[in-house]
Amino acid sequence: MIKYRVNKTKHVDQTKTVSFDFDGKSYHGFDGDTLASALLSNGVHLVGRSFKYHRPRGIMSSGSEEPNAICQINENTDLTEPNVRATEIELYEGLKASSQNCWPSVNFDIGGINNFISPFIPAGFYYKTFMWPKNFWKKIYEPLIRWSAGLGKSPTKPDPELYDHKHVHCDVLIIGGGISGIIASKIASKNNLKTILIEDKNILGGSTIFQKNENYKINNKYSGEWIDEEIAELKKLDNLTIKTRTSLAAYHSYNYLLAKENISDHLPLDKRNGDIRQRLWKIRADKVIVATGAIERPLVFNNNDRPGIMLANSVKKYLDFYGVSCGFNNVIFTNNDSAYETAVSLKEKGISVEIIDIRKKSNSKIVKNAEKLGVKIYWNSTVVNTFGHRKINSIEIMNLSEDGSNIVGDKNKINCDCLAVSGGWTPMVHMHTQSGGKLDFRENDQTFIPTEIDENHINVGSCNGDFELEEIINNTNKKVKNFLKVSETEFDNTSVLNSKELDKRNIWLLPNYISEGKCKSFIDFQNDSTAKDIKLALREGFKSIEHVKRYTTTGMATDQGKLSNMHALGIIADTAGVKMGTLGTTTFRPPFTPLTFGSIVGRSVGKFFDIIRKTSIHEWHSQNNAKFENVGQWKRPWYYPVNDEGLHDAVQRESKAARDSAGILDASTLGKIDIQGTDSSEFLNRVYTNAWSKLGIGKCRYGLMLNEDGMVYDDGVTTRLGENHYLMTTTTGGAANVLSKLEDYLQTEWPELDVYLTSVTDHYSTASICGPNSKKILTKIFPDKDFSDEAFPHMSYQNAKIDEINCRIMRISFTGELSYEINIESKYGKSLWEKCIEVGKEFKITPYGTETMHLLRAEKGFIIVGQDTDGTMTPIDLQMDWIVSKKKYDFIGKRSLYRSDTIREDRKQLVGLLTDDPNEVLEEGAQIVSDINKKPIEMIGHVTSSYFSPNLNKSIALAVVKSGKKMNGQKLIVPMENKKINVIVSDTVFLDKENKRINA
Amino acid sequence: MFLINCPYCGERDQSEFSCGGEAHIVRPKQPTELSDDQWAEYLFMRKNIKGIQFERWNHAHGCRKWFNMVRDTSNDKIYAVYKMGEKSPIE
């Protein structure tokens, strides 16, 4: 067996073996490996299939930019996770990982047939091909695409782990623990600033940590050694918090940032113990220093996607950090000096390497170093083809023409088992742009670099376009000093030695002897889009980068185009003949790397998902078998089934009892607003449609509240408790909004009014007792009180006492029955309720829920705002003209009631509906038509409330119908799936039109 | 997420506030005198500016006071906050 682990490093402990499974096969790696480095140490490059053509793909990088090595981990457990990058996951004992996007196996892949039909899968394929015929979509295309594409599987069981949120404030936040982040952290924390440093890897040091080259020295030490010492010192600093395994997800305005800390993802499953898995940090930083580094660019040439084709710096990292050689017969393909460091490192370990450089020459120190070691360099050359199915085995190269636009001379074949490519570097400007920062284009190395935007945020190091060691150290030091207003630092006189890159040449799409249409030059490896696709999109008329991106899907995979965006832009610029800097870039949106749902949701799961509001009587309802209904955040009793009653039977029984004897409802959830102040009456005049000045003290009145557009907003009964004191009730769902609206008007439009509003919804519990026997029950509860109609008429209120406890009794009715509402401080709510039940026993008092309440009020034609109205109904539409004052000069919404649109006669208006068959109950929401034969059928309205009334022994409904006011007695049709229901328009009041029961 | 300086409470997270749209739209004192068009102008027409915009904000999960804000909608820079009834410090 070939031994790929060729080098001992301090980052991987080769005495600690870790076993793991990949695609069902067992392997060994070591403590300190990533899944990717462990696979490579076993010679495994082929790890997946591409999305569209199912081409074999291998590990390409060593970080978050990885497009190919995307795995499903721990499949068939409740901790399974899709789309995990093998380059980021730390190896642990028992890890089970498998390739995604390939069936039945990575080596034999049926979807690979797409590769052979690929001439028929051009850009926009999904948009073009699957459009027709229409009925093919659901049964054929969609299942086909889903089956063949599949990006991993979601877990099917609840997530057993905990996720946490943490809010922190700091003076300085530094993103990225590479060399520039370390310098910045040291300066910040040594100057008494509370500093946080976050780093997504498990150790600090970035790519400097594995540098050991004569040409890169700091203060006469290898840069890797120098940084080791810096890190050791850093860890001793008091006011610095270092968070490793923590990746920045989002950089919002005003320096508000989200970072995800992985706490237990690197532990074996049996060591996780149900503790916190991930923590989302919500950081508000006074100042932010971004030091996120740069990503190496690939090169775009024919068949540039075979397993074994990797980024040059990653090849070096696998060798020098993990001790793994990705090949023994390496070729490096580059347009810049940085790849020579990889060559030198390989050669120094005695591993074969050759270099193909598209430049004509380079005389830098590192190039000379490679030449001295005997590395063969092919100048002015390009790779034109690659070979090898499951792994690369050879390449073809040719010379470039003088201007680089074409190839010249003969093909030359070179054998290799690893092709390390480098197309230069792209600063990671994602964080900068997410925060609102803009970019400048730098011609000389074709990079977008940040333009500084504000005094509280800077970029340092290679994410700022400083690629050479000397620049990085000196510029970082200088910028951080300015930023933090520090006059001197320990880095002021650092001596830096580095090789300087002098010769640059960039070709976004390398030329070939094969015609463009036949080249597979991949730009986006995960989404399988090629240079040809980009050019096709341009030919088809797409110009904006945002459109080309969506049409070709370039940059839209889980890696969000980290490797592909620059090449796409470059090829568009070249093809369209415009300057790249003028194209702009696509928008970088959070999250930078995918977040788990768990980390977003944190602890707000299960019963903590939303607030649950319960009345003080809730416990009694539960004990008495109530079924509950959610009304906003409230739990309200819906109905109280006896024995095995269903909803219908329970509601029929409750409704009958309420009209025949007595019913009791928990009305505590209605919104209650206490209104005080000398202008309270005037205020009510302005917010309700009817008049309030003449309401006597101790009297109650129903009010309708509109929006300024004239549409009904809320309703409820308001009681005058004193000269300057009212108690307003609102609908349960509308309480908070009504209070906000009233406060808004008071503070902004009418600040001159002397009015004070207090929400007292939670302060009082309300028991509403109705029915012909309600007066007798009240008399038993309050024996000293005179409940005669003369002493206590309908729509009035009185204070009363139960023992020593104060109550308010309102004689108001939402059912049409004789009815009283008793308000008491919430802490006594349950005792009051129990007393009512106890006293009411002899009258068979029946608790009823919201469903019965709805039925009873519908029998009387009372509306429910939000059920019979939907924000498009005026009081006139509701046939409630009587409540709109003609005399008042103004109230909210008055002017809108006679706009040209609101006075239209053919608006939808509230009517009653009776079915021809009294047993047929209409469906709420059902459409209503008048002429079923006229095509297209015009829908003239819909059913808003519908019930079977036990008191009338027939079906009743409320509906809104165009010009409904004029239709009384007219026949209409409610067409359903299998039948047509004949209905007759009626009055909205079905029961007791004379209002006799209210004083029964 | 903005950091908003409530004129009554000081700096708080945006999550404590709600935005009430364009500021300085005064409810007409005599709505009945207005034509449909004039009333519609008050009721529906909003500028929705890209750039410097005057907005109403409410410290809903705090002091519940309404106040005004001058904000550049293109970069979310807040230039000023001031109490209801006060003149904007920025024209």
Ligand SMILES: [Zn+2]
């Ligand atoms: Zn406040």
